[in-house]
Amino acid sequence: MAGVEERPFPAGDYDLVIVGSGPGALQLSYSLTRLGVRHAVLSQDEAPGGMFRKWPVFQRLLSWTKPYAPQQRGTRAYERYDWNSLLADDGPARCVMPALMDGSSYFPSRPEMERSLATFAERAGVHVRYGCRWESTRRDGDRFVLGTSDGDYRTRVAVFAVGVAEPWRPPIPGLELAAHYGEQTSAESYADKRVFIVGKQNSGFELASGLLSWARQIIIASPSPTKLSVNTRTLVGVRARYVQPWEDYVLAGGVIILSAAIEEVTRLADGFRVKTRSSDKGIEKDFEVDSVIAATGFIAPLRDLSELGVATFGQSRLPAQTPFWESATVPGIYFAGTLSQGAAGLKKYGIPSNSGAVQGHRYNARVLAHHLASRHFGVAPQRSTLRAEDLASFLLAEATRAPELWHQRSYLARVVSLSGEVVDEGIAPLTHFVDAGGPDAVAVTVESNPAGDLYPAVYTRRAGAISEHLLEPDPLYEFESPSHHVALAAALEGLLPEPVRAGTAKTR
Amino acid sequence: MPAQAEVVDVIARLALFADLSTAQLEGVAHVFEEAFFADGTRVLRQGLTGSGLYVILDGEAAIQVDGVERSTLGRGEFFGEISCLLDEPPVADIVAHGPLRCLVLPRPQVQPFLTAYPIVMFRMLQAEARKLRNTTKWLE
Numbered sequence: 093m094a095g096v097e098e099r100p101f102p103a104g105d106y107d108l109v110i111v112g113s114g115p116g117a118l119q120l121s122y123s124l125t126r127l128g129v130r131h132a133v134l135s136q137d138e139a140p141g142g143m144f145r146k147w148p149v150f151q152r153l154l155s156w157t158k159p160y161a162p163q164q165r166g167t168r169a170y171e172r173y174d175w176n177s178l179l180a181d182d183g184p185a186r187c188v189m190p191a192l193m194d195g196s197s198y199f200p201s202r203p204e205m206e207r208s209l210a211t212f213a214e215r216a217g218v219h220v221r222y223g224c225r226w227e228s229t230r231r232d233g234d235r236f237v238l239g240t241s242d243g244d245y246r247t248r249v250a251v252f253a254v255g256v257a258e259p260w261r262p263p264i265p266g267l268e269l270a271a272h273y274g275e276q277t278s279a280e281s282y283a284d285k286r287v288f289i290v291g292k293q294n295s296g297f298e299l300a301s302g303l304l305s306w307a308r309q310i311i312i313a314s315p316s317p318t319k320l321s322v323n324t325r326t327l328v329g330v331r332a333r334y335v336q337p338w339e340d341y342v343l344a345g346g347v348i349i350l351s352a353a354i355e356e357v358t359r360l361a362d363g364f365r366v367k368t369r370s371s372d373k374g375i376e377k378d379f380e381v382d383s384v385i386a387a388t389g390f391i392a393p394l395r396d397l398s399e400l401g402v403a404t405f406g407q408s409r410l411p412a413q414t415p416f417w418e419s420a421t422v423p424g425i426y427f428a429g430t431l432s433q434g435a436a437g438l439k440k441y442g443i444p445s446n447s448g449a450v451q452g453h454r455y456n457a458r459v460l461a462h463h464l465a466s467r468h469f470g471v472a473p474q475r476s477t478l479r480a481e482d483l484a485s486f487l488l489a490e491a492t493r494a495p496e497l498w499h500q501r502s503y504l505a506r507v508v509s510l511s512g513e514v515v516d517e518g519i520a521p522l523t524h525f526v527d528a529g530g531p532d533a534v535a536v537t538v539e540s541n542p543a544g545d546l547y548p549a550v551y552t553r554r555a556g557a558i559s560e561h562l563l564e565p566d567p568l569y570e571f572e573s574p575s576h577h578v579a580l581a582a583a584l585e586g587l588l589p590e591p592v593r594a595g596t597a598k599t600r
Numbered sequence: 601m602p603a604q605a606e607v608v609d610v611i612a613r614l615a616l617f618a619d620l621s622t623a624q625l626e627g628v629a630h631v632f633e634e635a636f637f638a639d640g641t642r643v644l645r646q647g648l649t650g651s652g653l654y655v656i657l658d659g660e661a662a663i664q665v666d667g668v669e670r671s672t673l674g675r676g677e678f679f680g681e682i683s684c685l686l687d688e689p690p691v692a693d694i695v696a697h698g699p700l701r702c703l704v705l706p707r708p709q710v711q712p713f714l715t716a717y718p719i720v721m722f723r724m725l726q727a728e729a730r731k732l733r734n735t736t737k738w739l740e
Contacts, residue, residue: 315623353626372625403699405636412636420638421699436635440650442706453735502650527642541650542708560648560689 099134101221102244107469109134111226111238112322114142115209115450116429116457117180120251122216123461127190129469132247133218134240136225140213141206143257149276150302151202154294154331155449157189158198163493165190176200177450178212179458185216198536205207216473226254229396229477236424249468251460253429254279256408256448258393264290266357269364270384273299282306286381288366290354292318295488296387297334300347304336311379312337313350315371325544326443352377357384392431400425410434415521415528416463417456426464432456437523441542455496455504459519478514480588484580486516487536490549491563491571494519495508497538505535510587526551526558532587548576550583557581607634610657611703616677616727619719624671628720631713632703637661637696644680644694652706653680659700664693674698681724684710 095184104195107126111118113135120524121133137145145287148154153176159165161173161273166187171179177189189208193200200208213220221242228239229250238245256539259274260269261267273295279302287307290294292314318338319329330338340347350477352368366379391409398404404419411427413418413435419425427434433447435456446452465471481531491507496519511531525535532554539549552559559581607629611617617628630653637643643661644651655678663679665670670692673679684707695732705713714721 138667272633314630315626353623369623371623374621374623401640403636405701407633412638414638420636420641438648438650439652439704439706440648441708442633442652443650525647526648539650558645558647562649575719 095143097358099221100219101134101224101245103240103245104130104312105235105246106130106462107247108132108249108251109236109238110253111135111426112255112429113140113213113222114144114253114255114429115136115178116253116255116432117142117212117220117251118209118216119454119457120219120253120428120461121218121220122178122180122185123202123458124464125217127461127471128424128464129465129471132221132245134224134226134238134245135220135222136241138216139210141209141218141570142206142273143255144202144209147274148298149203149295150279151296152197153199153205154333155191156198157200159190159193159225160403168495169493172493172498175499176205176208176451178209178216179454180212180216180449181481183215185212186297188212188215189324194569197241198384212254217225221300229400231400236562239328249426249428249464251428252394252397252411252431253427253457254393254431256390256392256410256430256433258391259386260391260407261388264354264357266497267354267384267386267388268360269357269359270386273385273387277384280381281307284308284379286363287311288313288379288381288384289387289388290314290366290384291387292316292330292349293387294330294334294386295389296425297330297337297389298344299385300332300337304340304347309346309348311348311350311366311381312341313352313354313366313368315350315351315353315463320350324443325540327446327449328444355512392434397422398427399533405434408433415524417460426460428457429453432460435521435523437521438526440502440539441541443502445500447500447503451499452503455500455519459521462518473518475518476516478508478516480514483508483514483534484584485572487534487550488572488576488580491582492569499535502537502539502544503559505551506538507533508533509533514588522551525553529553529556534584536589540547546578547571551582552587554587571585607632607657607703611655614655616676616678616720619723620717624717628717631709632705634705635701635702636704637700637713639696639698641696643696643702644683644690644692644695646691646693648690649689650707651680651683652704653684653710654678654694654705655703657701657703659698661700662695662697663692664695666723667693678724678727681710681728683707 110133155175157176159175162168180186188451199318216277235246236250238410261274280368286309289312299427321329333397337347351371355367358365363382401422509515535551547565548571550561550565608625661673
């Protein structure tokens, strides 16, 4: 493995510098190398894996990899069922995760995921300068200077893939007395204790699930009501694996779940007092407990980037970004990995992208690599020409099987330009397609609505104007039926030369 | 800017939420999400489904119809509500004029939110009534 002993990338000038060695950084480095873009990768860690070297606390992931799936393992279409492998174009670095799993669960264990990322880095030849801590950032002319524990790195383009990894507590008086989710070690230490968990996200429910067989009583509280992923039909909300405390609560088994603001935490002789106020009627209630845990989330560890002008937003202090993951306020600074959530996309009906998880941001990184290569390093994008009569079948096949469109619904799209030739432009951010203008073109993605329907969404651009065309859902998620062809032909009406239009309408 | 507690301080000063208690404001701050838009970026898109209700925390936004600017909105004002209430795509683009920070409530959550906070619904109705009155005056 490319490890500490080799110490690549000494301080100096580089075309591009990536900070981080989690899945986002590894994916971007691999994809840039494939495009011939020279770059350095720096990480304060001693080995690859990022947050998966420590978390989840109870050592099993929320994201699945199905060893057996409707598509053959190792194919592009199989990636829809494997949320954890990083993406390699070919060779032994492709589809690493399933072969490393012991078969006990389709959710890999944390050590299996860590091993998968290290294996990818080794097989793909991703080199990282480990043990090199990014400490400061400044400008020097057209360069950024990253001050590190190993000296200064000067670069025109800096990409930060440092995760949303810094434990965060809201400014509630006394909450600093509580242990944070990120500091938890063993469930056994909570045996026969009354535990108060602040926060109703997955981390709070993960802790509660792990403590069900140990704690005497568990109280989970935050101002907002509990959301469940099976209800939101997205990754927003508590995942099914952690719903057991919710069932315990609704069946009055002993877990208490409250919608209440936490007003103060104070230390008692043998525990803590937590003052709460209910979110609906403002009723005050105090709890005396043995332990308080702050499952209150994480923020982006962006160090001094705000002093450079990088705007952030929201509780996680995500950097605001363009559709191509460049800082919205400081050109030349980009983000990869979970930080790429800061480019929100269309977020239709409030449904977010999956950029906060590996299965989403691995595709962002690949698109970003192509964008960086073309915009900053003169690497011409590789495009292929399609026969016009094949366009409809191509788009509907993508909507049915393209993993990018399934994992990044309404966020990434397959784009085909239609000015003269019919040219496959590859995968691109949908927001860029609808907002940036350009020649006549069509983009297809997969979208869903609050009712849970999944369907292809086609966006056409003609003479600069965007139109949205939502095709029919299908219960088996197969979008290549004659009726889909008819609907797509109607959406493309007038965008293709006359003889082809007729041919497209007749397809299948 | 801004942690949840700071969002509570900001929205407490907006007319739409002026009648809410601190505990209710905290609930609101948890229900809405915050979004940032750089100068010139589109917030709402004419003709595209699935939008939401936006409340401006900081900055200005322009209302554009078919590329022509019709009006601007500032801090404390909101947009997207008609599209949410009628479940129809927006009939205008909303574009950030300079850096723009908003609170966002997706369309599916607008009705539950307004019925949970009837006083906010009343304030919103008042704002709609003012818009209607101004439009009526203009027609005269």
